[in-house]
Amino acid sequence: MEIAPVLIAGGGPVGIITALALAERGIPVRVFEAEERVNDAPRASTLHPATLEMLAALGLLDEVVVRGVTARTFQFWDRPTRSLVAEFDHAILKDDTLYPFVVQCEQHKLANMGIARLAAVPRTEVNFSTPVVAVATMDDRVEITVECNGVRETVSGSYLVGADGGRSLVRKSLDIAFDGYTFPERFLVLTTLFDFAAEHGVAYRAYFSDPDEWANLFKVAGDDGKGRWRAVFPTLPGQTDEEVMNAAATEARLQRFFPKAGRYDIVHRNIYRVHQRVAARFRDGRVFLAGDAAHVNNPIGGLGLNCGIHDAIHLAGALAGVLRGERPDSDLDRYDASRRPVNIEYVQQQTIVNKKRLEEKDAASRQSNFDNLRRTAADPAAHRAFLMRTSLLESVRKIAVTA
Numbered sequence: 001m002e003i004a005p006v007l008i009a010g011g012g013p014v015g016i017i018t019a020l021a022l023a024e025r026g027i028p029v030r031v032f033e034a035e036e037r038v039n040d041a042p043r044a045s046t047l048h049p050a051t052l053e054m055l056a057a058l059g060l061l062d063e064v065v066v067r068g069v070t071a072r073t074f075q076f077w078d079r080p081t082r083s084l085v086a087e088f089d090h091a092i093l094k095d096d097t098l099y100p101f102v103v104q105c106e107q108h109k110l111a112n113m114g115i116a117r118l119a120a121v122p123r124t125e126v127n128f129s130t131p132v133v134a135v136a137t138m139d140d141r142v143e144i145t146v147e148c149n150g151v152r153e154t155v156s157g158s159y160l161v162g163a164d165g166g167r168s169l170v171r172k173s174l175d176i177a178f179d180g181y182t183f184p185e186r187f188l189v190l191t192t193l194f195d196f197a198a199e200h201g202v203a204y205r206a207y208f209s210d211p212d213e214w215a216n217l218f219k220v221a222g223d224d225g226k227g228r229w230r231a232v233f234p235t236l237p238g239q240t241d242e243e244v245m246n247a248a249a250t251e252a253r254l255q256r257f258f259p260k261a262g263r264y265d266i267v268h269r270n271i272y273r274v275h276q277r278v279a280a281r282f283r284d285g286r287v288f289l290a291g292d293a294a295h296v297n298n299p300i301g302g303l304g305l306n307c308g309i310h311d312a313i314h315l316a317g318a319l320a321g322v323l324r325g326e327r328p329d330s331d332l333d334r335y336d337a338s339r340r341p342v343n344i345e346y347v348q349q350q351t352i353v354n355k356k357r358l359e360e361k362d363a364a365s366r367q368s369n370f371d372n373l374r375r376t377a378a379d380p381a382a383h384r385a386f387l388m389r390t391s392l393l394e395s396v397r398k399i400a401v402t403a
């Protein structure tokens, strides 16, 4: 019997990886993306070892490595003294994974790679400029309304994956709560061509603790492959876009961070609101939530997109198994039963701790944090345990054991 397509709302990285993982198993997919192309504004880029394993299985890893920046180490710095506190090295995971490093590859590249691969697979389609505007679920199918060029159409499928981002229409249509909180400050991302590794010995991923203004710094390849650095800072609550983003303010901010002769070559500025929220459930009948539609978190540690890709791979495996008649329907319940707690236990907790560590104001607590980081980095067993947890490898291994 012919399998009805799985419908996917959202052609971001999570929707596209879900589609590709389904297509690889012979499941027809129809992706509906509201925008006319993949959003290429600076967003997530860090891909951790567990995610690299999944991308390798999909045949995407080689291109990700070529188009990204490989970073074996990452660092914690004390920003006021501009001194290195501790360095962590993924090489310590060499017996745990084939990929003991991260690759910093911008998320739009990953989504576009997936779209290019899908184009060659029969019975798959990615429709741009086609938002999903309504969702209806039945016992035997799901129906969505999509809109293209002002014309509405009803599309029917076996299941629907809501991978339509933090403001998910799919989640709202099903009235699923998105509990949690929004930070009062927003995050500013400045992209510059200045080379912080060559000039200051900063690793390709580095976190700067500061009671006044924490920072993150990491290198990406850029579309031209020549390399550029993204510096992330908190803004003050209530500051306007213009106050934060004007040329004088951004230059002054980078000069305060690392003073240098001459101006910084700033090639991109962007500011966004940050939340810690988890959907009350990831499954509602024939509808599933994945990626930012299901959970959002602050970007310190680079976990949100990784967790979304893990959702995608788990969900695609379960849906393909059930649709091909190889697995019981109860496999689908396991998606909610395992992915939701994993997000809370690993991603929400870890990113909240990461942010607190960087913004800590109390001098004694800051020193204690630094001592802990130094002790952890110096002890091989603790170093490995820290990386297993912070790279989400532990969470993926845990689910694999119980699945």
Ligand SMILES: Cc1cc2nc3c(=O)[nH]c(=O)nc-3n(C[C@H](O)[C@H](O)[C@H](O)COP(=O)(O)OP(=O)(O)OC[C@H]3O[C@@H](n4cnc5c(N)ncnc54)[C@H](O)[C@@H]3O)c2cc1C
Pocket: 009, 010, 011, 012, 013, 014, 015, 032, 033, 034, 035, 038, 039, 042, 043, 044, 045, 046, 107, 130, 131, 132, 133, 163, 164, 165, 166, 168, 169, 170, 270, 271, 272, 290, 291, 292, 293, 299, 301, 302, 303, 304, 305, 308
């Ligand atoms: C400005 C910004 C900066 C970020 N920076 C970082 C970072 O530095 N590090 C980090 O780890 N994370 C970062 N994040 C988070 C990270 O980008 C997300 O975790 C990641 O994009 C999740 O992928 P996704 O596919 O689930 O959602 P998205 O990438 O948001 O994709 C959802 C897609 O669904 C589409 N869509 C929405 N509504 C509909 C609809 N009704 N019908 C059809 N399509 C729809 C959207 O157009 C979009 O293409 C950032 C997020 C933002 C917003």
